[in-house]
Amino acid sequence: MYHKKMKSKVVRITCIGLSILTLAFVSILIYSFYGSKKTIQPDALLHQYMANINDGKYEEMYTLLSEQSQAIVSQEDFILKNQKIYEGIEGKNLTIKITKIDELGKTQILVSYDTYMDTLAGDISFSNEAYFTKNDNKEYRLLWQPQLIFPMLNPDDKVRVNTLKAERGDILDRNGEVIVGKGIASSIGLVPGKMSDSKELDIARVSELLDIPVDHINKALNATYVKDDTFVPLKKIPKDQQELEEALLEVPGIKISDIAVRVYPFGEKTSHLTGYIQNINAEELKKLKEQNYNANSIIGKSGLEKIFEDRIRAIDGYEIIVVDSSGEKKETLAKMSPKDGETLKLTIDAQIQSVLYDQFREDKSCSVAINPKTGEVLALVSTPTFDSNDFVLGMSTDKWNVLNADTNKPLFNRFKVALCPGSCFKPIIGAIGLTTEVIKPSDNYESSGLSWQKDGSWGEYKVTTLKEYGDQVNLQNALVYSDNIYFAKAALNIGGDLLAEQLTNIGFQETIPFELGMYPSSFSNTGTFDTEIQLADSGYGQAQILINPLHMASIYSAFVNDGNMIKPYLIYKESTVPEYWKEQVFTKEAAQIVRNDLIQVIENGTGSDAKIDSLTLAGKTGTAEIKQSKDDHEGTELGWFSLFTVDEHTENPILVITMVEDVKERGGSHYVIQKVKTVFEKR
Structure with a gap:
């Protein structure tokens, strides 16, 4: 009996002990979970909140708000307000510095801090x-109110970003005429509430007149923002299309308003030179975003608009302001002033540019005009061409497709490329021969008839020329009569290595130092003259000789600059002290001899149709054959003509070089002569 009682007591004691241990263990677990959990302090919580702004984590920001705050502002409203403000001002790199922490009783803490932030309008x-x-x-939670965004921001206030528009710089010719500048176009659109009941017929008529698809018009009219009284813009057209405007105004609902645009007053005459602007694309924006470009930026796409983008671009300014419920400004938070683009004045003479374009507008051609004494580039023309205004106002898909499909390649800029020069290369060979003393003016190569080969190793291949002119086969006569055989012999006498060296000295295989990028000239695909036939053909501008027209103009300038090649330039400057690209490429004597011989080309030779009684002119014709082989009778021809003033007292010296494609059966280079002559007659 005693043992049973003792056993029962032991059991009770054991149970009690286990219960105590269990309670103790549970207590330890509870303490471990709650008692040891460190409360995030308000300053750290504020840093976390601000870091979420930088990361755009607006939902996570909302979780840090107190219950009282969440009862006042919903998650949706909170996210919308913060997102619109911070992303609208392009806020980034937000940092804070805690300046003071005050305890306001047992449950509240006040944190004072300084805020720093980058925005599109500058630092705030x-x-x-x-x-x-x-x-x-x-746990601490944030008592949120709008003042947390900006201290002066009340619940009904708004943060607004105003764009302060800047103006893109104008481009002027040497006489101050606007080549690219500010202008007005007509913005054509529809007001839905004023359209007639025959809406489909009206839209079809507008589609026909504006050359835009019906689907495009319907899509614009059905945009979410459109109401009955909304003006829905469809297309911009030039202000001078009065007949089109009158036809459009017959359609109910049509509205026409003026809109500021960038204009190219000379249109097609200058488009390859000026290029054009358009909206920035995604790829460009990715590269340029750090340079104050945005999705609405306009950027130069080609020509001068692209080359001088950094100088003429408009950098819009911005101001970030707080306005009250009535729209009145309360405070300016940040402001960046607009920066207008620079106005550029060019060396281009719009009158010369226009005359050259008018003369060759129906041809596939390029023309370069420079002042050979100063290097000022007076004209750069490529035909056929396009109208820069079409790109700015908005080109239809059909028109774009026509431009791209045109076999005459109006989008191709011919004055930038290197081309086979034909006989216009002969004066260069003459000057090199004289400079290296391989050729003397009195040397007589003797007549070889109309065809010639060095020896039997050339097989059936022979150099041919068009005219015999007696037994005085010297440099002057060879230039006057454009003798291929003379210059083939001259090239062989100079030799491949020396000729390659001399051509390199005058800028072949080298980038022309000029604002617009030009293709370099070259004399061989391999950098050497690989065969005698190649060397001989190179002497009269065939084989693999390719030369850029502006480069050719610089070389020809040496004939009036005692052997120095002028450096061409495009940005006007008051001082016209000549700067040479290459000095003493020819001896003074060689330059003078070739210049005088080229005067005779105009006075008595192949260029005599260009003679003007009141001017002393020098020049050279050239016809380059473009064919697959010597026996190719289907090949085409490039017609060249260079013409320049030589009188030291000429008030406005000028050198023009023009190339026209497909002159075969049109008189060869003689097709070009009269057209170039017109430029000199109209000066």
Whole structure:
């Protein structure tokens, strides 16, 4: 009996002990979970909140708000307000510096801090305060109010970003005429509420007149923002299309308003030179975003608009302001002033540019005009061409397709490329021969008839020329009568290595130092003259000789500059002190001899149709054969003509070089002569 009682007591004691241990263990677990959990302090919580702004984590920001704040502002409204403000001002790199922490009783803390932030309008900095309170779990949460974004921001206030528009710089010719500048176009659109009941017929008529698809018009009219009284813009057209405007105004609902645009007053005459602007694309924006470009930026796409983008671009300014419920400005938070683009004045003479374009508008051609004494580039023309205004106003898909499909390649800029020069290369060979003393003016190569080969190793291949002119086969006569055989012999006498060296000295295989990128000239695909036949053909500008027209103009300038090649330039400057690209490429004597011989080309030779009684002119014709082989009778011809003033007292010296494609059966280079002559007659 005693043992049974003792046993029962032991059991009870054991149970009690186990219960105590269990309670103790549970207590330890509870303490471990709650008692040891460190409460995030308000300053750290504020840093976390601000870091979420930088990362665009607006939902996570909302979780840091107190219950009281969440009862006042919904998650949707909170996210919308913060997102619109911070992303609207392009806020980034937001940092804070805690300046003071005050305890306001047992459950509230006030944190004072300074804020720094980058925006599209510049830096913003301000001092602010944030209140924190403990919730039921003893955790701090933020008491949110609009002033947390900006101290002066009341619940009904709004943050607004105003764009302060800048003007893109104009481009002027040497006489101050606007080549690219500000202008007005007509914006054509529809007002839905004023359209007739025959809406489909009206839209079809507008589609026909404006050359835009019906689907495009319907899509614009059905946009979410459109109401009955909304003006829905469809297309911009030049102001001078009065007949088109009158036809459009017969359609009910049509509205025409003026709109500021960038204009190219000379249109097609200057388009390959000026290029054009358009909206920036995604790829460009990715590269340029750090240079104050945005999705609405306009950027130069080609020509001068692209080359001088950094100088003429308009950098819009911005101001970030707080306005009250009535729209009145309360405070300016940040402001970046607009920066207008620079106005550029060119060496281009719009009158010469226009005359050259008018003369060759129906041809596939390029023309370069320079002042050979100063290097000022007076004209750069490529035909056929396009109209830069079409790109700015908005080109239809059909028109774009026509431009791209045109076999005459109006989008191809011919004055930038290197081309086979034909006989216009002969004066260069003559000057090199004289400079290296391989050729003397009195040397007589003797007549070889109309065809010639060095020896039997050339097989059936022979160099041919068009005219015999007696037994005085010297440099002057060879230039006057454009003798291929003379210059083939001259090239062989100079030799491949020396000729390659001399051509390199005058800028072949080298980039022309000029604002617009030009293709370099070249004399061989391999950098050497691989065969005697190649060397001989190179002497009269065939084989693999390719030369850029502007480069040719610089070389020809040496004939009036005592052997120095002028450096061409495009940006006008008051001082016209000549700067040479290459000095003493020819001896002074060689330059003078070739110049005088080229005068005779105009006075008595192949260029005599260009003679003008009141002017002393020098020049050279050239016809380059473009064919697959010597026996190819289907090949085409390039017609060249160079013409320049030589009188030291000429008030406005000028050198023009023109190339026209497909002159075969049109008189060869003689097709070009009269057209170039017109430029000199109209000066």
